[in-house]
Amino acid sequence: MALLAGSLLVGSLTAPLSALADPASAAGEMQIPSHPAVEAYARRFEEARWQPWFELVGGRAAHFAAHITASLRQRGMPEELVLLPAIESEYRSGAVSNRGAVGIWQLMPATARALGLVIDDLRDDRRDFWLATEAALTVLEQNLRILGNWDLAVAAYNAGPGRIRDAVALTGSRDFWELRSRGLLPRQTAEFVPRFYGLVLAARRLQLQVATPPNGGWSRLSAPAGVDLRILARLAGVPADVLLAANSELHYALTPDDSPRGPYLLKVPDRYRAALAEVLDQRSDELVRLHLYRIRRGDTLSEVAIAFGIPVSLLYRYNPGIQPRRLGVGASLLVPVRDGIDPAVAARQVQRLASPVAAPPADWSGSYVVQKGDSLWTIGRRHGTSAEQLAAANGIRTGDVLRANGWLARPTVRFRLLH
Numbered sequence: 339m340a341l342l343a344g345s346l347l348v349g350s351l352t353a354p355l356s357a358l359a360d361p362a363s364a365a366g367e368m369q370i371p372s373h374p375a376v377e378a379y380a381r382r383f384e385e386a387r388w389q390p391w392f393e394l395v396g397g398r399a400a401h402f403a404a405h406i407t408a409s410l411r412q413r414g415m416p417e418e419l420v421l422l423p424a425i426e427s428e429y430r431s432g433a434v435s436n437r438g439a440v441g442i443w444q445l446m447p448a449t450a451r452a453l454g455l456v457i458d459d460l461r462d463d464r465r466d467f468w469l470a471t472e473a474a475l476t477v478l479e480q481n482l483r484i485l486g487n488w489d490l491a492v493a494a495y496n497a498g499p500g501r502i503r504d505a506v507a508l509t510g511s512r513d514f515w516e517l518r519s520r521g522l523l524p525r526q527t528a529e530f531v532p533r534f535y536g537l538v539l540a541a542r543r544l545q546l547q548v549a550t551p552p553n554g555g556w557s558r559l560s561a562p563a564g565v566d567l568r569i570l571a572r573l574a575g576v577p578a579d580v581l582l583a584a585n586s587e588l589h590y591a592l593t594p595d596d597s598p599r600g601p602y603l604l605k606v607p608d609r610y611r612a613a614l615a616e617v618l619d620q621r622s623d624e625l626v627r628l629h630l631y632r633i634r635r636g637d638t639l640s641e642v643a644i645a646f647g648i649p650v651s652l653l654y655r656y657n658p659g660i661q662p663r664r665l666g667v668g669a670s671l672l673v674p675v676r677d678g679i680d681p682a683v684a685a686r687q688v689q690r691l692a693s694p695v696a697a698p699p700a701d702w703s704g705s706y707v708v709q710k711g712d713s714l715w716t717i718g719r720r721h722g723t724s725a726e727q728l729a730a731a732n733g734i735r736t737g738d739v740l741r742a743n744g745w746l747a748r749p750t751v752r753f754r755l756l757h
Contacts, residue, residue: 368416368488370535373515379536384543398429402442402467404551409471416488418538419478425534431465431586440464443474459649460594465587468558468605489514492534497527553580553607559615561604563655565593565625568677573621574613590648590676595655628656629681631671637688638662645687646673
């Protein structure tokens, strides 16, 4: 997606979207309902004051829209759905809703995990435009199969299929507009569908179309665990910001271990594929920097991880069998070093973090509500203990991700955390 004549481009790579007004011009075309709410939104999008919004969203979408359009074609789905992320997230990969939906397709955690996406301390596949698109289109296909028409399928994408099924069961009607007029839909959903259709209608009238992505199409390359994308970009002569933006699901710009889906696949622009593939194949030993850190008195894995700017899980990966509560002074610890981190400076920071804390509490019968942004290390510092002791008391690992307001029910432990 890009901008021509100052407008957002959508549709096929060669034909203007207005051509889709002819039902014979595109397989699976989405029919836009003739409804006052749709027309009102269309006229609003056509106003000059929306021009900056089109430019902003078009700039973000320029890299992804052609890929999404091709995926829609492959599944025989209406190409107009390429505009859905513009409504959902304004094509922001880092978008997070107040309900916890993430990415350009605004996927909820349970939905994402059910479709095989990984969400952990190293990655959040909801920000992976490739995997998130596959997941979102699968959800839309399922909605269509269950509910029978695109009006309700799009509504279910916003409200969830259960909510829409309940409204259909109550009335016996599969007419979105009837359900809307009777007040049986959430207010947001009642406006979400006509807003989406209004944007599609405005795009047709403005004769908008998809332009060639600035860096060409997309490919994926298998990458081993622990590869620093910034080092890879430098060795391949590729702009680091392009590689980082394309793989924004990686929290630390480090490739993760294999997942149930298989090896991690790095998304690369076609124009840089050959250079990146050569480095991955021939210079893989240069892509991971390891520092041999010597444990000093008072050190913990949490403090080492914080000082080096990595998740604790990476320390477990490179030091298999390590026992965090039995770190011997002088023992060796392999630490992956991110690009731009000075190991000597990080080592000094470990010592500052390892300043003495109060003795662990004798009574572990209390409980704590995990807040957003908490870690075992920060909780431990507040309560006079260590991350390792908290983890051991709760039967978890120091690298586990804490979830705000979740409950860890373990009746055999003395100190319980909401996890």
